[in-house]
Amino acid sequence: MFRGSRERSSADDHVAYGGLASAESRRNLLLPTLHEVQSSVGWVSHGALNYISERLSVSPAEAYGVATFYDLIATEPRPERVAHVCDDIGCLAAGAGSMLDDLRDRLGEPDEFGGSIAWTRSPCLGQCEKGSAAFIQVAGGDDVVVAPATAEQVIEILHAEKPQPSVSPSPIRQDTRLLGRTTLSLSHHESHGGLEALRKALTMLPGDVVDEVTASGLRGRGGAAFPAGIKWRAVGAEAGPKYVVCNADESEPGTFKDRVLMEEDPYRLIEATTIAGYAVGADKGYIYIRGEYPGALRRLSDAIEEVRDRGYLGGNIAGSDFSFDIEIRRGAGAYICGEETALFNSIEGFRGEPRQKPPFPTQAGLFGRPTLVNNVESLMNIPAIVLEGGAAFASIGTEESTGSKLFCVSGNVLGPGVYEAPFGVSTRDVIDMAGGVDGDLQAVLVGGAAGSFVAGDQLDVPLTFEDASAAGISVGSGVVMVFNTEVDMAPIVSRIATFFRHESCGLCVPCRVGTVRQEESLIRLRTAEDRDEELALLADLDVVMRDSSICGLGQLATVAVQSAITIGLIGAKS
Amino acid sequence: MIEQRIADPVATVTVTIDGAPVTMPETATLLEASRAAGADVPTLCYLETLTPFNSCRLCVVEVAGSRTLVPSCSRMVEEGMEVQTDSDRVQHTRRMVYELLDSTVDLSLVDDETTRQMERYGVRTNRFGDGYRRTEAVKIEDDLYVRDYEKCIMCYRCVAACGPDAQNTFAIDVAGRGLTSTIATEYDITLPDSACVYCGNCVGVCPTGALMFTSEYRMRESGDWDEDRQTVTTTICTFCGVGCNLELHVQDNRIVKVTSPMDHEVTSGHLCIKGRFGYAHIQSESP
Numbered sequence: 001m002f003r004g005s006r007e008r009s010s011a012d013d014h015v016a017y018g019g020l021a022s023a024e025s026r027r028n029l030l031l032p033t034l035h036e037v038q039s040s041v042g043w044v045s046h047g048a049l050n051y052i053s054e055r056l057s058v059s060p061a062e063a064y065g066v067a068t069f070y071d072l073i074a075t076e077p078r079p080e081r082v083a084h085v086c087d088d089i090g091c092l093a094a095g096a097g098s099m100l101d102d103l104r105d106r107l108g109e110p111d112e113f114g115g116s117i118a119w120t121r122s123p124c125l126g127q128c129e130k131g132s133a134a135f136i137q138v139a140g141g142d143d144v145v146v147a148p149a150t151a152e153q154v155i156e157i158l159h160a161e162k163p164q165p166s167v168s169p170s171p172i173r174q175d176t177r178l179l180g181r182t183t184l185s186l187s188h189h190e191s192h193g194g195l196e197a198l199r200k201a202l203t204m205l206p207g208d209v210v211d212e213v214t215a216s217g218l219r220g221r222g223g224a225a226f227p228a229g230i231k232w233r234a235v236g237a238e239a240g241p242k243y244v245v246c247n248a249d250e251s252e253p254g255t256f257k258d259r260v261l262m263e264e265d266p267y268r269l270i271e272a273t274t275i276a277g278y279a280v281g282a283d284k285g286y287i288y289i290r291g292e293y294p295g296a297l298r299r300l301s302d303a304i305e306e307v308r309d310r311g312y313l314g315g316n317i318a319g320s321d322f323s324f325d326i327e328i329r330r331g332a333g334a335y336i337c338g339e340e341t342a343l344f345n346s347i348e349g350f351r352g353e354p355r356q357k358p359p360f361p362t363q364a365g366l367f368g369r370p371t372l373v374n375n376v377e378s379l380m381n382i383p384a385i386v387l388e389g390g391a392a393f394a395s396i397g398t399e400e401s402t403g404s405k406l407f408c409v410s411g412n413v414l415g416p417g418v419y420e421a422p423f424g425v426s427t428r429d430v431i432d433m434a435g436g437v438d439g440d441l442q443a444v445l446v447g448g449a450a451g452s453f454v455a456g457d458q459l460d461v462p463l464t465f466e467d468a469s470a471a472g473i474s475v476g477s478g479v480v481m482v483f484n485t486e487v488d489m490a491p492i493v494s495r496i497a498t499f500f501r502h503e504s505c506g507l508c509v510p511c512r513v514g515t516v517r518q519e520e521s522l523i524r525l526r527t528a529e530d531r532d533e534e535l536a537l538l539a540d541l542d543v544v545m546r547d548s549s550i551c552g553l554g555q556l557a558t559v560a561v562q563s564a565i566t567i568g569l570i571g572a573k574s
Numbered sequence: 575m576i577e578q579r580i581a582d583p584v585a586t587v588t589v590t591i592d593g594a595p596v597t598m599p600e601t602a603t604l605l606e607a608s609r610a611a612g613a614d615v616p617t618l619c620y621l622e623t624l625t626p627f628n629s630c631r632l633c634v635v636e637v638a639g640s641r642t643l644v645p646s647c648s649r650m651v652e653e654g655m656e657v658q659t660d661s662d663r664v665q666h667t668r669r670m671v672y673e674l675l676d677s678t679v680d681l682s683l684v685d686d687e688t689t690r691q692m693e694r695y696g697v698r699t700n701r702f703g704d705g706y707r708r709t710e711a712v713k714i715e716d717d718l719y720v721r722d723y724e725k726c727i728m729c730y731r732c733v734a735a736c737g738p739d740a741q742n743t744f745a746i747d748v749a750g751r752g753l754t755s756t757i758a759t760e761y762d763i764t765l766p767d768s769a770c771v772y773c774g775n776c777v778g779v780c781p782t783g784a785l786m787f788t789s790e791y792r793m794r795e796s797g798d799w800d801e802d803r804q805t806v807t808t809t810i811c812t813f814c815g816v817g818c819n820l821e822l823h824v825q826d827n828r829i830v831k832v833t834s835p836m837d838h839e840v841t842s843g844h845l846c847i848k849g850r851f852g853y854a855h856i857q858s859e860s861p
Binding site: 046049050053059060061062063064065068069075334351356358501502503504505506507508509510512513514515516517520521524537540541543544546547548549550555 | 626627628629630631634642643645648649663666667670671674675677678701702703705706727728737743744745746747748749750751752753754755758759760761763768769
């Protein structure tokens with residue numbers, strides 16, 4: 001306490017903005033800074049890490065822990081160009097195996113980082129409708145995506161003077177509520193009715209906007225299907241500062257709808273995020289976008305700048321009292337960061353490990369503050385809900401699953417791509433929308449790697465949250481991946497187990513060790529004499545991981561494997 | 575005038591543990607409530623003096639209405655919770671967690687309590703064939719302590735003790751991801767090159783013997799380590815005026831290890847390099 005002889009004035013203050021407070025304010029810059037070094041020189045050296053640590057007041061050991069968490073950040077020397085080539089289930093089913101063989105013949109084994117170029121295998125890159133894909137990290141330039149990809153193209157880009165992306169446009173065959181609106185500029189967005197929802201929302205009370213969202217019955221489209229209105233209301237009721245986070249870390253194998261939405265119509269996502277900020281009383285929004293989506297990242301960054309220039313982001317939006325801005329954060333190759341609390345840790349500059357809930361994000365989320373987290377597709381529905389009213393939205397679909405859903409159709413299907421349908425259609429209907437099966441149907445993976453294999457009568461279950469749940473399957477992120485009878489399912493199921501082993505953060509024992517034991521058991525199962533023993537082991541792992549893993553990754557890592565056993569794709573007595 | 579501070583009243587809540595009601599302060603955890611009710615709940619990553627990490631999942635209990643099991647060490651009691659501390663699901667998780675840990679790391683030096691719990695839950699070894707096991711040479715970089723990560727269960731205790739829960743040195747953290755993640759300094763540099771200040775608090779909290787005094791390690795190697803021949807003398811550290819309690823573990827009239835009681839109000843079990851390792855002069859031979 002100040003004990004001076006006169007009243008204290010501001011001249012007496014000697015405030016140093018340093019120490020812990022300043023470290024806390026800088027730590028969230030750790031991942032962006034690591035990204036900068038990585039994209040400049042291709043890897044993060046010890047010297048670079050020490051310098052970053054000093055500037056950001058983060059201990060080098062912690063910074064190293066963060067850097068080594070992510071697949072796209074290298075802490076050992078790497079060539080300036082590294083191709084990450086998808087060997088995940090969607091591309092495997094579509095026949096990308098021969099491309100991988102071709103690459104090995106011409107470039108040698110993967111993960112040989114001694115030369116001037118290198119390649120490595122990658123989990124699903126979210127380009128599943130193309131049937132093959134590569135993401136190429138380019139030091140000193142922009143990362144590029146090639147999809148569909150041939151070995152020839154990948155090698156060409158690894159050697160090109162100025163690598164250019166080569167991405168065939170996603171075939172959008174529908175003009176629906178969410179699809180078919182490729183906006184090229186903000187004016188273009190406005191000419192399609194864009195910004196009307198934001199202007200209307202700003203004339204409403206924030207609570208009334210929340211009421212419309214509640215009335216719409218909108219449920220989360222990222223996989224968990226949580227009612228959006230409940231989240232919005234909970235965050236709205238908390239005291240500020242508060243945050244809105246758009247989860248664009250789309251990494252569920254077989255999922256690519258959010259990428260398509262961001263590439264086609266970024267302005268609507270910005271508008272929706274801003275409306276969410278207004279409704280819940282947040283003044284800052286983050287869009288956490290997957291690191292392997294350079295195309296969507298560029299479109300969104302440009303769009304945000306344009307929107308801010310026009311006064312629809314920043315201070316006093318559209319002349320109102322409401323101020324709000326959006327910052328993009330880029331992921332760095334870690335599926336777990338799509339889990340909401342892991343995503344917060346990632347933004348904050350910590351390892352992307354999930355947190356034990358409760359507390360829930362609506363109470364203590366990003367930076368420990370109340371936070372609204374919504375998936376891209378969920379938010380894209382908001383402008384229509386504001387304009388047409390929640391009741392109109394709720395009249396689409398079924399009572400418990402309102403609105404429409406995007407389905408990511410890939411694998412052995414004649415017209416792979418994103419399709420939109422009102423809730424109520426079955427897996428078979430979705431496949432028919434996509435032109436039908438290429439060959440004879442064997443099984444369909446519904447909901448992604450965290451979803452289930454379905455066959456037979458289950459194909460006729462309506463893909464609503466309530467019907468799917470009753471049938472023991474999950475709509476998940478809307479994945480419908482088709483496998484014909486030519487596909488050997490054992491490697492596909494094993495690849496799913498490999499995916500979870502690779503993506504487990506390692507925090508909790510059931511998932512850290514369970515995912516590797518599941519993978520090993522599946523390999524043994526192919527040749528096992530005593531299949532019952534392996535099946536019992538897999539069942540034991542299933543129970544402990546579902547019951548006791550800390551987050552959804554571990555809790556769902558056995559679901560697809562168990563469903564494959566149940567419908568006889570693997571493990572049957574020979 | 576004499577001021578006497580009276581603690582703020584703490585509200586209580588009543589929960590049901592294995593069918594019996596237990597009334598606890600609202601700041602209590604389910605673990606505390608379970609133990610107050612007499613339930614035998616194992617823990618491994620949890621330590622009273624550190625923030626719960628929720629990593630081992632041994633302390634899980636079944637809470638009515640919860641889809642998944644709930645780690646009792648970090649979950650606060652809530653009015654009306656109905657808790658099963660040893661249901662079939664809970665038993666399954668505990669047995670599997672022990673089996674999964676045992677299948678990857680060397681649990682030979684865990685404490686008696688863990689050994690008892692493993693027997694209680696009928697842990698079977700070698701269920702997972704010749705799968706992945708952690709293999710890494712013992713790191714001996716100085717005369718103070720060694721790191722044997724083949725015994726490391728990744729409980730995060732050492733990271734918390736080195737970091738925000740005790741020492742605030744941040745010399746180590748988890749590096750990598752998933753099963754192959756390890757506790758490491760930056761770029762795995764040796765401890766003398768790192769920020770480590772040799773307080774030894776990581777050694778003090780390690781539950782599996784992965785971190786160990788070099789003196790203990792050498793004696794174990796040569797077969798001389800014998801806890802039955804050891805006495806523990808509690809004294810007060812003489813290096814400064816803080817007044818830390820020291821427990822000197824003495825074998826054959828030589829100090830072989832120094833710890834501090836966890837419930838000591840000054841140390842909470844933590845020490846500095848002087849208290850923990852500064853005992854060589856006591857037993858040095860005169861020249």
